[in-house]
Amino acid sequence: MSNYTIARVAVPVPLYSLFDYLIPASFDQMPARGSRVRIQFGRKQLIGLVISLEKESSFPVSKLKPVIEVLDTQPLLPVDLMGLLEWAAGYYHHPLGDVIFSALPKRLRDGVEAELKSENHWALTESGRSYDTSGLRRAPKQAALLSYIQDSPLSELTGDQLNKDWNNWRSPLQELVKKSLVEVTEKVQSAVASSSSYFGDKTDSTFKLNLQQLSAAKEVTGALNSYQAFLLQGITGSGKTEVYLEIIEHALAQNLQVLVLVPEISLTPQLTQRFTQRLNTIIASLHSGLNDTQRHAAWVQASKGIARVVIGTRSALFTPMPDLGLIILDEEHDASFKQQEGFRYHARDLALVRAKNNKMPVLLGSATPSFESLENVSRGQYSLLKLTQRGAANARPPEIGLLDVCRRPMEDGISDKLLKKIEEHLSNQGQVLLFLNRRGYAPLLMCHECGWTTACQRCDANMTLHHHNQRLRCHHCGYEKPAPTRCPECDHESLYIPGAGTERIEVALKEKFPSTVISRIDRDTTRRKGELDRKLNQARSGEAEILIGTQMLAKGHDFPNVTLVGILNADQGLFSADFRGTEHMAQLIIQVSGRAGRGEKAGEVIIQTHHPEHPLLHTLLESGYTGFAKTALVERAQASFPPFSYMAIVRCESIQKDHGVAFLNECRQALNYEGVELFGPLPAPMERRAGRYRWQLILLSKERKKLHAVLRHWAPEISKLKTVNKVRWSIDVDPQDMF
């Protein structure tokens, strides 16, 4: 038996254990820690990842199955990432196999080789460049193709590019190669999805960084090659991106790779474009718009050190980068950095861990930092860098005003006063942006006679009315049906349509301003591929004169012509059940407001509210985000909520209500929770969703260590409870919302 060595393998299943397999003596290739192996798991063959090699197993060796195949001769995941993922599995109390496999792109999970495919690139030869195509008169297709290549602005063409303009180009191109007019070289695939060239044309920026920008950049470049965490708090439009670029150039000059993380919605292509124009290097982008092949190529390019900059959303954090020397996380307050299902990690918090392990600086940037990050500055964990002026020469922060809409005429969600303002700005050639955090036409339909509403059968929520197809849709479970024209309960013939969503605002404004170009940007209007990009370009160029949108419009965009921003329903966040509700409301108001007055023209912001006296709104407008955060953090501290305590939630879902309650009660009774306060079982704020009851047990502790000691004990024990089989459960560490 002693000639067998054992591989301890993490498998993509939601189980906390690792699994031992024998390495057959006949293998000439020993698997290494971090390599993928093919194994038999139950009745299925799966791909697992080797965590360690062992001499002994706690199982009888005769019961162990052999490894079927070793897929990687070199470890797929390098030592530093293995360490990070193991740490994360421990911290989030999530099964290691699931952690590892959710960190890998799909094709790697499926066992595809971690190599780049190569593709042909065609270019003119010396003689091809000067060849007169009339010499090809008897081969018109070849002649046309040759003159196309001669006219192309690109020095090399790939099959993808030729496919755009040509059918059947292969055989004429082959002939041109035979005639030595065109030559072909095989090159590895480009990881830059939308760009036609590897290298951007470096354009020198026309302005110099201001003193604040320079000193912020200097602090960070001075810290390269050691761990330090920075928070760059710069007002909207203060030129944070320019600071990033300056620092990145320094890092690249020192032969370091740079990882840039951005929020989920839409920003990656724009940022990639801006970076490509400035940085003379290979940039890989990793975001949800890529297909599996592109994602694979980008991952491999980064992990081989070919791509020097990686720009990506949350999960790009797990990309191996051998020369990584700097991590930047833009809009660090954004909730999309927290994964909300499965392996519920926070990319910001893990970015700090990765930077610390690998001894490099990490830079978090935001105009509205999260309370956690502000508190970390107070505690001396992060160094604060501030930008207090707008970057562009004449840009000033906008004027923000509250508009009391109590008892005012409010046609379709917009007050008469705001309408006047819109007219005024349009006639001054300004662009208008209206923000509303609710899509669809109206949040419900209602009967005035009997009180019937469009409640979803499967959720504790109303179904939203969509006007363009006259349907009701539940935004929580996706259930859909035609909108009734009379009350289904009492047959009364006119139904009342209270409240407004973005679609209603659009319809109303199109009637009021028939000759104005109005563009609505929300999830419903940007479903088609490329549509969001098109609409954002139309917004940036000023072609769209009124922009109506949800959060998609709030984040990081630079629309230089916007002079008026209207926030239509700011009140939601004031009365949220979530302890982060007011923090998120303030961030949203400041971020949306920041879209105004970014160019030459002054900006104005109008916030419609039914609560103009609310102290939080006043603090925000009078003392700005920093003042607001100070006040709100004092309240947080008094209530002992994070960041002044540590929280985790055990969530569960069940078809029958009692099952979830019984399960959480059993957790409480059967498991030890010394040093931790328990709250619950409590119903989730939306108790029923998609036909399942959702309950939660909240664990809170003043000491992080105590909370984690309890969770470490709970995680493997929960699955042994009697009531566990009738529920789906999960542990959420540092939850970002209670839903």
Ligand code: ADP
């Ligand atoms: P942020 O990311 O902080 O919102 P950006 O980096 O997008 O800000 O910059 C906002 C605008 O100001 C951009 O159009 C940018 O080109 C411009 N800008 C930034 N820094 C300067 C500067 N030092 N001088 C002139 N314009 C600048």
Ligand code: ZN
């Ligand atoms: Zn009715």
Ligand code: ZN
């Ligand atoms: Zn529903």
